[in-house]
Amino acid sequence: LHVTQGDLEKEKRKLQNIFAHGTESICSLILGVRPRSVFPAVLNEIQERQQFLEDMASLGQEKDYIDIINTEISQVNVLSATIMFI
Structure with a gap:
């Protein structure tokens, strides 16, 4: 399964909606997705957020x-763990 940047953005919006409003089951989103195909995307999401925090720290705005960001990283980790068990 090949995941494109557009697919990632679509899924990111879905997940943001789910975490914000609880409108869709996480399991229904990830059924049929292979864990190995998602792992690089999950790792990339975490790395992007960590880099953002580093950038903000260098500007003195990390506390904001x-x-x-730590909540988002935690949510990505939960999703990753959920995918691994399906």
Whole structure:
């Protein structure tokens, strides 16, 4: 299974909606997705957020974003773990 950047953005929006509003089951989103195909995308999401925090720290603004970014990283980790068990 090949995941494109557009697919990732679509899934990111879906997940943001789910985490914000609880409108869709995570399991229904990820059925049929192979864990190995998703792992690079999950790793990339985490790395992007960590890099953002580093950038904000260098600007002295880390405290404004650290809780938000750590929550997002945690949510990505939960999704990754969920995918691995399907």
